[in-house]
Amino acid sequence: MDLESIPGVGEKTARALSELDDPERALRAGDVAAIATAPGITQGRAARIARGAIRVEHDDPGGFLATDRARDVYRNVLALLKSRTVTDYAAQRLETIYPSTRRSRIEEVQAFAGDALEREHDEDVLAALEGVEPLRSPGDIRVRERCLATTDAERYSEAREAIPELSVEIVEDAQGLAELARGYSTVIALDESFAGVTIDGDVQVRPDALETPAEVVPERPLAFFARNRDRLQAAVEVHQAAGLEPACDLDALEDGLSRLDEDGTVAGDDELDRLTTAVDDLDAAVGAAESVANDRLREAIREQDVTIEGSDLLSLVERGAGVDSLLSRELADEYAAAIEAARDHLVDALDLDQGEAEIARRAFSDEPTFPVERDEAVVSRLDEELTATKERRAGRLKRELAADLADQREGARQLVRDALELDVELAIARFAREFECTMPEFVGSETLRISEDSEAPRASEDGEASRASENSEAVGFTIEGGQSPLLDEPLEAIDPVDYEVSGVALLSGVNSGGKTSTLDLVASVVVLAHMGLPVPAERVRLRRFDDLHYHAKTQGTLDAGAFESTVREFADLAQGGEGSLVLVDELESITEPGASAKIIAGILEALSENGATAVFVSHLAGEIREMADYDVTVDGIEAVGLVDGELEVNRSPVKDHLARSTPELIVEKLADEAREPVANGGVPEEEAGPVFYDRLLEKFE
Template sequence: MELEAIPGVGAKTAAALRELDDPAATVESGDVAAIARAPGVNEARAARIARGAIRRRHGDDGRVLATDRARELYREAIDLLRERTVTDYAAKRLETFYPSASASRIEEAQAFAAEATDREPAPAVREALADCAPLSDPPTVRVRDRCLATADAETLARAEAEVPELSVETVEDARDVSELGRSYASVIVLDESFAGLDVEGDVSVRPDALENPAETVPERLLAFFAENRERLEAAAAVHEAAAAAGDPVSGGDPDGESDAGTDPPVETDRLRDALSRLDDDGTIAGDAELDRLTAAVDDLDAAVSTAASVADDRLREAIRERDVTIEGTDFLSLVEQGARVDSLLDRELADEYDAAVDAAREHLADALRLEPEEAELAERVFGGDPSFPVDHDESAVSRLRTELSAARDRRAAKLKANLASDLGDLREPVEQLVRDALELDVELAISRFARDFDCAMPEVVDPDSSDPGFRIEGGRSPLLDVDFAAVEPVDYAVSGATLLSGVNSGGKTSTLDLVALVVVLAQMGLPVPAESATVERFEEIHYYAKSQGTLDAGAFEATLRDFGDLVDGADGRLVLVDELESITEPGASAKIIAGILEALDDQDATAVFVSHLAREIRDAADFEVAVDGIEAAGLVDGELRVNRSPKKGHLARSTPELIVEKLADDRGGEFYGDLLEKF
């Protein structure tokens, strides 16, 4: 797939996406978290890229949301869903759902949503999701004790690009390799021409080293798992909580195709066991022998100093407890020979000195928990010429440090290789583990939305079906500024151009909002807040909100130009207009609206125009305009009582007519009667 062919992906973004392991497959999957791992691509941008890839896959080049108010309704619908997510990922992932005119895309999204609505949003699962987040790539780890070596310039460039964790050295012959063996704890030669090389040090010839990064630089894999420990443990907890709730994560993908299995892609106990062997900095944890060697290297200088103090204390105490007598001739002889205190110690306190040195050696071995072969090296640290304070051999300390460090590094390398081997099998499964957990949050958000607003999955039909337009039964808008439980259900169906009449505050605008919301959600492939709904698959949705006051000449001309463009090829469009008459004088408005409705009727468009001028528009039109009305039952204690479902083929009475009627009934008289007859 050509990345630049995706809507919204330019050359710079495409270059960033190519840094992913499999950019085409990743983008095609719609996995927002995976796309966001490209350099400089955040999750919001990743959602737009995923949406563009979905559009391209379905040949969905249209723009369904054609007006500002239509786009506002979409944002309000998305916000209702986002409010029901737990993770930031799910909030961004929902952005990949959009109103589409593609039948295949709607079907794909409906398949995903249908499975989602079957899920039970258990509190324990939502609690576990709180710590769940997409995996991240750790910073490059620099490994100082190992290097790669090659005599080939092309191999050198490839190794530097593919294994930035290690130094890559140029060698020409065995002598160069031997020198590297003295400088590095481990040397990996990439050229097969060096096979059979016999040099000192840990040197291996591995032409396939670049193909096996887990063996060559296990630190890379360990750093990934260390960086993502909390995310992996959280994802495991989500799977376990879902299984305990009887609703296991199915392993579905973002495009609606689900895996029939219900087991997580990796055994969570196995994952936790592997993570327990890894420290937060990517080093090995929980190995007693490695801990012993590491502590021995770190504590060596302090232990030597303490051991020397032990010897000094023993010797000092020995000197205090006995008298040392040296005859005059012996003293003169020692002085003439340039004797020092150590000579006197050797002559008079030899046994005591040996005991003190033995105590120092024993303390050093015990403090560092040395093995017998290591203790032999430690014995050389003390035991030179007698002295007070007792001295130690720094070269012996250096040799002991070198041996302990080498043993530590060998142990660490072995453990890293073993753990990397175990974790290598889990690398792809844990990606799926986290992806499934995050996708579960998306599903649960849709499930909660459907449950909170008593939603049903709508039927989306082709424009040429026998049931075009829209039909809504028991629809309740969650956008109203009242508790959803208090919203009165609305039944409404329209096919063709229709006028919607009704009293002020009778619910005409909220009915338009409900229609727009149901159609938008239906073409997103999501459930709608209604008992049932059938929606034509509209190519475009045009929703014009009520104008705030009469427009000046320029704005009025621009508005007419918009409607001129609207009726130019309006097939497959839904047009919702709220009180267009407010843009100019009522008489002119009625004629303009009548003309627009005539054009829309000629093209079999579905349209609902809310207007208080329904009678005048009907009279001005050259075809029989359908008029529906939101009927008011009357005024009770000053409160308007309304049947919220529009009545088909009915011109609803206005609020003034209801008030005049109430006054005529209450007070009688010719005045009110005559006024009522004029309606």
């Protein structure tokens, strides 16, 4: 895929995307989280880039949502889907599902949604999903106790690029290598010429080191698992709770994660813990050992009566001897015991092994001195020995753990991707169940797309698709048992609606009878169907539309400029509206009622001639029908009557029926009430209201 062919992706963004591990996979899959890891790309922009890539993949021109109200409907149904997600990723991923005109895209999402509808979930799965997030990059890693060495300048540059985590040093010969070994715990020589050279310290000759960086720097793979340990563990729990087929060995992954600390060090090794503690506590332990020796000597001196003959004192003075000589002669045994106590304390405090203890004991000299002081050279050597041993063991453990986890890395990535995608699927499944949705059936639209998609109509086994395409002009939409998800009511309080339109129709009905909510239902169903998702109805059949023009009810009469703009928009539809779905709510409010009826009649004529599908809600249906030069279909949402002052309405539009208005129903109710006294011997008819009310009713005929 040419990255710069994606809408909104220029040269700079294309370079950023190319830094992803697999940019084409991320773009084709709509993996917003992966795309957002590219430098300088936010999650919101990642979603837009993913949508653009999908459009390129399916040669989708976009623009299905042709009006503000159509876009509002899409945003509203998308918000309903997103509200049922657990992770931020799933919410962003749903934004890559948009209404499309392309069959390939619709069928792609339908296949995904079909699998989603099979998903079962419980609270354990949703709880586990709360801990799943897209994996993070471990960031820059620096390892300071190890270095690479070479005699070649070109090899030096290669090493710095291949393994930036380690310092790279140029040496001239084995002596230079030996000097490096004194400053680093491990030196890795890249030149084969050093093979067989004996050097003190941990010097490894690895000419192939640049080809196997994970072995040289196990911190690289370990940092990935350490930084993402909690997210990976959450993904494991999701797979276990949901019964998903894992992309890697869960037991092996959990075992590896249990041996890894958050900082990337190996956990759970007693010997490494001992060495780490010894290095960290060395200075404090030596200081405590000094105190042990000096405290014992002070106590011994306080309790000891020392007698010095005059000749002895003169002799000590003449020789320049001090208290050390006095200790050696008078308190030799006590000094030896104090030093031994100090040595034992140091060995025990640091839990040193035999070899380390031999070095530690030399930290306190047998030569009497007061106060007792450490031998800094010996302590420094002990520190070096402990540190080197610790680093060697840590390195070996890291290499072993990195080797165990190395084969799990791609599987671990997929594990998290699958858990996040499960959240997307569950959001679709939960939406479908809560709104009692079904997958829609597209019919009769293939002949409209042969020139664009270069695909022949695909007949089903009983030939239904073939027959439908032969009659494509008659196809609009059929909704059975639809319940608008945009109504702010519980599902059980929403009356199911059946409605079918082929061609152009006027929709009449009483105020508050449900005309606008019927348009919202149609728009929601069509938008969701073109997204490839289930729709809130018992059954839906529809054609594949080119675009959706939904014009909401205008508040008040438009001024001249706005009126002109509205008429121009319908002129464009009349010219190129073939394959469009046009939904209009009370267009008559744009100008005077008489002019409105004429304008709407003209628009309906043009749309009908052009092969569009349209529903116009209007209170002027009768007037419009009279002015149109063809037999306009008029459907009606019929009010059954008034019950306790409230309208009782059949929400499903009745085909070819001009619905009665609310005023007509009220007059009829008054007439019925006025007739009751006459029927029961009351006021004579000529003096009562029925005559007046009947006269008014005649005006509605």
